[in-house]
Amino acid sequence: MLNRGLVLGAVAAIAAQSAQAVAVYGQCGGLNWTGSTVCDAGSYCLYSNPYYSQCVPGTASTTATATTSSATTTSTTTTTSASATPTSLRGLHALAKAKGRYFGTATDQLWTNTDTAYLAITGNSSEFGANTPGNQQKWDATEKSRNVFTYTNGDYEVAWAENHSQIARGHTLVWHSQLPSWVSSGGFDNATLISIMENHIANVAGHYKGQVYSWDVVNEPFNEDGTWRTSVFYNTIGPSYVAIALRAARAADPTAKLYLNDYNTDWTGSKSDAMYALAQSLIAQGVPLDGIGFQAHLIVNSFSRTFQANYQRFADLGLDVAITELDIRMTLPTTDALLASQAENYKYVVNACLAVSRCVGITVWDTSDDYSWIPSVFPTQGAALLFDANKKPKPAYYSVADALAAATVKGTWS
Ligand code: XIL
Numbered sequence: 001m002l003n004r005g006l007v008l009g010a011v012a013a014i015a016a017q018s019a020q021a022v023a024v025y026g027q028c029g030g031l032n033w034t035g036s037t038v039c040d041a042g043s044y045c046l047y048s049n050p051y052y053s054q055c056v057p058g059t060a061s062t063t064a065t066a067t068t069s070s071a072t073t074t075s076t077t078t079t080t081s082a083s084a085t086p087t088s089l090r091g092l093h094a095l096a097k098a099k100g101r102y103f104g105t106a107t108d109q110l111w112t113n114t115d116t117a118y119l120a121i122t123g124n125s126s127e128f129g130a131n132t133p134g135n136q137q138k139w140d141a142t143e144k145s146r147n148v149f150t151y152t153n154g155d156y157e158v159a160w161a162e163n164h165s166q167i168a169r170g171h172t173l174v175w176h177s178q179l180p181s182w183v184s185s186g187g188f189d190n191a192t193l194i195s196i197m198e199n200h201i202a203n204v205a206g207h208y209k210g211q212v213y214s215w216d217v218v219n220e221p222f223n224e225d226g227t228w229r230t231s232v233f234y235n236t237i238g239p240s241y242v243a244i245a246l247r248a249a250r251a252a253d254p255t256a257k258l259y260l261n262d263y264n265t266d267w268t269g270s271k272s273d274a275m276y277a278l279a280q281s282l283i284a285q286g287v288p289l290d291g292i293g294f295q296a297h298l299i300v301n302s303f304s305r306t307f308q309a310n311y312q313r314f315a316d317l318g319l320d321v322a323i324t325e326l327d328i329r330m331t332l333p334t335t336d337a338l339l340a341s342q343a344e345n346y347k348y349v350v351n352a353c354l355a356v357s358r359c360v361g362i363t364v365w366d367t368s369d370d371y372s373w374i375p376s377v378f379p380t381q382g383a384a385l386l387f388d389a390n391k392k393p394k395p396a397y398y399s400v401a402d403a404l405a406a407a408t409v410k411g412t413w414s
Pocket of ligand 1: 108135295
């Protein structure tokens, strides 16, 4: 339903604006930009990257951009302050980076996306310094038929990240889900499945060699009780499939950080203990392993608050840790109370990472609620992210910014 007050306000603002002013979500700066750098009333020019600045709703906490019209030199600074007005952005990645961490988001099907507000925030390297392709590097996307590899969509996502000054987290090489039936139901023997898995990793990680910061090499290997998940890989190869996959990934891309990634491992418990025992055993065997990813798909007020100690014990093994897919869902509709709890929960999670120096970064599983995977998988739930469907920052956005700004432990990411 249209909000009559908003519409009238917008009409008045348009009438009052100077002929030169740029409309909301229009370009207002960037390399060789010769147009206006002044935004419509109620919006300001937000620096995105050296090539692009964009008018976004709200008020900059300080002057956000200083672009010159013929800019071969575009001098831009986005400064943040605790007194920022409620609709201004604070620069989550910029805040995280100052504390030795990255702050990232995940995206899906960017090549079809014409939502300029979404793209402006998602591609703003002050907000997000890392990008994880949500689906495009999975087995069903990259090797739908045996030994026939497709990279078009994955390449789009990785290039988009690079063009927006973001690192890319590769996701994911070996997973029981989004796995074509030619693999899961192929009836392969041990040796054949090992060679299929090694070939997949050699090709996909080889294709992105040098282009991704990290790979989630094995995704979700455990059941909730800490027993091994019975995927085709585990059933056919046994637990050694993890070591084989990690070795293949190292051979294919020696500079990518190699991760194991799972959910409901953020707190101490059977599943996290299983991941810890696996990490210890892999390290003892000399298997290449650089980090543990904690997905952190959470429900508002429904998790055990032992994250920091849990992350720390993995870090104490000499591993990086990262929060890789953070979202905190609630039963819809949203209420102010739920959004306030969500903000507090986000702050708790971010603080747990920020207290551990080897917690190198945090990735949310997409930017705004209208792009979240949650409603399609958990039908009565949603509103799990930092921006609402109108691309307006939620209370959780500001609590995360506050946590990042207040962090005292320097991280090890650079
Ligand atoms: C999700 C995607 O976001 C959805 O678009 C897709 O339909 C299913 O997968 N854990 C993971 C991610 O490691 O790959 C999943 O992503 C979410 C749960």
